[in-house]
Amino acid sequence: MDLGWEEALRKFQNVMVLGTKPLKMEAMDKLSRFSEHVPKHVLSPAIPILTEILAKSIPNDPSPSLQEAAAYCLMCISCRGDGVALAIEMGTHGVTHSLIRLLPHSKGTMQEVLIKLLLVLVNFSNESRITVCSGGGFRVIMNLLNSHNNDNIRLYLLEILSMLGLQKYVRNELMRLGALHLIVEAAGTGSMISRERACQSIELLGGVPGETEHELLELGAVPVLVQLLRDGDKITKLIAAKSLRRLSVHVDGNTRPFTQAGAIPLFVELLQGPDPYGKGIAEDVLSELAVREHCAIEIVGHLVRILREGDHESKVSATNVMWDLSGCRISSPVIRDSGAIPVLVVLLRSGTETVMENVSRVFAELSYDGADRLALAKAGAIPILMVLLHQGNEELRDNAAEAIFNFYEDPLYHHRVSHAIYVPSFRYIRDRLIRTRTSNGHMTSSSRRMSVEHLIGNLQDFL
Incomplete structure (x- = not known):
């Protein structure tokens, strides 16, 4: 330390070329201890020297070995506060190749040092990640994960896996x-940034066609992701929410993992949050989970509370979800029985334009069911819908006309809305709906006729 840095580097280089093993060990020990204080331009020339020792097989080198000392010194250099550039430089000098070669035969402290160094390199260096994936390193990591019981070592390996999992090759290998x-385990342990990366990998895995999503559900991915949604920072919450949205599409009625993990209140919280992207994710997930009656009851209960107490943006999101649920055979009766319709009627009368448009969509959807029409009529929706035929914007007029048309065709309510026939917007929607029904009926008849003709043709060929 009494020497200038340039002179210290020259002496270090001379020792590493000409010195005895004890002198080399002492030089690397000093560089390791002072690495945080040594300027980067002095450390950089030391990297190829240390890399050469790491790559060189030294026969009968008893512990502590020169290779272990070189690996530890490289790890100290890579872990300094501004060591990103140095870690990238290590990747270009071939340090990663040496680590992959040494790891399968290493044990104890040497193995731990190699794994820690590899973790730093794959975190900071894209070239190192590519080297691991293309040079057999992924299989080495997998073998160590499958054989290691040491919790600390396993944690480092899982953090390496979470970084590598962002590579398509690694995700394909995990499936194969x-x-x-292992990627589910990685999402549940380690540093938050590592868990976040594993979470991203789960989302990307969920995008692969096949049974992957169902396997992730069975492996317990949902409670792990829900924990991240609960405890993570803003970015982590959004990443976890995206992964859960991917899995929610494939629940196939099995919502138990989501309900047991407490996902619904967290997505309701996200629905009321300030982030528009988070609101959109929450809308999608809540709509998917409402396929079971008990989920629909819980979700609609939260939505009604938001419609009563929430701010404008939250009400927009809540009515968006209501619109999705109003067309579902399971959740439509839940909306009717929850007391939501009177609240929605109030919003249709006095809400903001966007909220009124969403509510009108809900009422247009609900009006196709007789029990829902009764609930709408009792709540006073008909007079408001009739007013909107004249006063609303185009979206409101069209939705109101669709709802009124269903009342118009119902003998119980025809007399209350019969004068709608004089309103041009109503006649336009009526004619369009009639054409649509006729077209659908024609298509059904044509499809049935084609199927019969196809069957007859096959029978004739057979005979």
Whole structure:
């Protein structure tokens, strides 16, 4: 330390070329201890020297070995506060190749040092990530994960896996090897940034056609992701929400993992949050989970509370979800029985334009069911819908006309809305709906006729 840095570097280089093993060990020990204080321009020339020692097989080198000392010194250099550029430089000098070669045969402290160094390199260096994936390193990591019981070592390996999982090749290999449980485990342990990366990998895995999503559900991905949604920072919450949205599309009625993990209140919270992107994700997930009656009851209960107490943006999101649910055979009766319709009627009368448009969509959808028409009529929706035929914007007029048309065709309510026939917007929607019904009926008849003719043709060929 009494020497200038340039002179210290020259002496270090001379020792590493000409010195005895004890002198080399001492020089690397000093560089490791002072690496945080040594300027980067002095550390950079030391990297190829240390890399050469790491790559060189030294026969009968007892512990502590020169290779272990070189690996530890490189790890100290890569871990300094501004060590990103140095870690990238290590990747270009071939340090990653040496780590992959040494890891399968390493044990104890040496193995831990190599794994820690590899973790730093794959975090900071894209070239190192590519080297691991293309040079057999991924299989080395997998073998170590499958054989290691040391919790600390396993944690480092899972953090490496979470970084590598962003590579398509690694995700394909995880599926091929039946090792998706490891990426789920990685999402549940380690640093938050590492768990976040594993969470991203789960979302990307969920985008692969096939049974991947169902396997992730069975492996317990949902509670792990819900925990991230609960405890993560703003970015982590959004990433976890995106992954859960991907899995929610494939629930196929099995909503238990989501309900048991407490996902619904968290997505309701996201629905009321300030982030528009988060609101959109929450709308999608809540709509998907409402396929079971008990979920629909819980979700609609939250939506009614938001419609009563929420701010404008939250009400817009809540009515968006209501619109999705109003067309569902399971959740439509839940809306009717929840007391939501009188609240929606109030919003149709005095809400903001966007909220009124969403509510009018809900009423247009509900009006196709007789029990829902009764609930709408009792709540006083008909007079407001009739007014909107004249006073609303185009969206409101069209939705109101669709709802009124269904009342118009119902003998119980025809007399209350019969004068709608004199309103041009109503006649336009009526004619359009009639054409649509006729067209659908024609298509059904044509399809049935084609199927019969096809069957007859096959029978004739057979005979």
